[in-house]
Amino acid sequence: MIEINLLPGAAGKRKARSGGGQGPDVRAMLAGLGSKVRDPYMIAAAASIVLAALIVGGLFLTQQRRDERLAEAEQVAVADSARFASFLRQRVAAQATRDTVLRQINVIRAIDGDRYLWPHVLHEVSAALPQYTWLTRLAYTGTAQGSRTPSIIGEESAAPGAPAAAATPAAGRPGATAAASRGLDTDIVRDSVTINLEGQTVDIEAITRFMRQLEASPFISDVQLGKSQLSIVAGREVTTFSLQASYVHVDSGSVIRRVPLAASVATAAGN
The missing domain is CATH 1.20.5 (Single alpha-helices involved in coiled-coils or other helix-helix interfaces)
Structure with a gap:
């Protein structure tokens, strides 16, 4: 018996449906897409x-x-x-x-x-005082060492007489931990001491010599003449003058030589 296939594509479709287990042909799909998209x-x-x-x-x-x-x-x-x-x-x-x-x-x-401030000043002044010249007043102005309120490093110092807590930030305020970690300023600022001298002399040139000899002292500097005028004292004409100078905080190891108390007592007893 002879069979004639009147639908040529029907057998291929049946084979494709019967082979449904195989995946789609991606290469064929891309080739077809490439042939369609040419832009x-x-x-x-x-x-x-x-x-x-x-x-x-x-x-x-x-x-x-x-x-x-x-x-x-x-x-x-x-x-x-x-x-x-x-x-x-x-x-x-x-x-x-x-x-x-x-x-x-x-x-x-x-x-x-600075406990020997006055002995140093008196010794230097007496050594520099010229002849026919005498002092009527010797005083100083300044603050005691260590009287300033300690402050935090990097912060402004508190006002004199203010409590120490004013210079330290409170624990609850912002930055208190950072300020506490910096610590206190342990350096002691040497306070300035000004020496005031008033005296009289019968020699006007003695004032210049007195100022020059005071400047030569390692403990005194910046000697300035305050005033100078003629006056009558006990029927004689003298020159009244006033001087101002600054006390220099000298390193104890460079100028001052200290000895033990026992050695000084033994030396004094031997003499």
Whole structure:
């Protein structure tokens, strides 16, 4: 018996339907799409879209991994801060105690270094005083060493007489921790001392010699003539003058030579 196929494509469709287990032919689909799409601008636009999608996806994944690392680092930093908070508070307290003691020691050293201020001044003035010249007044103006209120380093000093707490920020105010970590200023500022002299002389040139000899002293500087005028004293004409000078805080090791008290007593007893 002879069979004639009047539908040539029917057998191929039946075979295709019977072979449904196989996947679609991608190469054939792309070839067909390429044969249909021949515009280069459309191809470039499609390639740009694909490339942009890949770049955005890569940036998203990179940023996500970076956020995860930063979150982990933040957790570690918070844990370390909580663990060392007590240690930092103890460190600040120890530094405050150290600075307080060191400032007290420096105050004592400053007072000890200037306790012979008057002996130095009297000795230098008497040594520089010319003949036929005498003093009627000798005084000084200045503040005592260590009387200034201690201040935080980098902060302005408090007004004289103000409580020490005024120069230190309160614990509850912003910046109190940073200010406490800087500590107290342990350096003692040497206060300026001005020496005032008034005297009389019968020789006008003696005033110049007196000023020059005072300037030669290591303890006295910046000698200035306040006034000079003629006056009558006990029926005689004399020149009344006034001088102002500054006391110099000299390093004890460069000019002053100190000996133990026992050695000085033994030397005095031997003489």
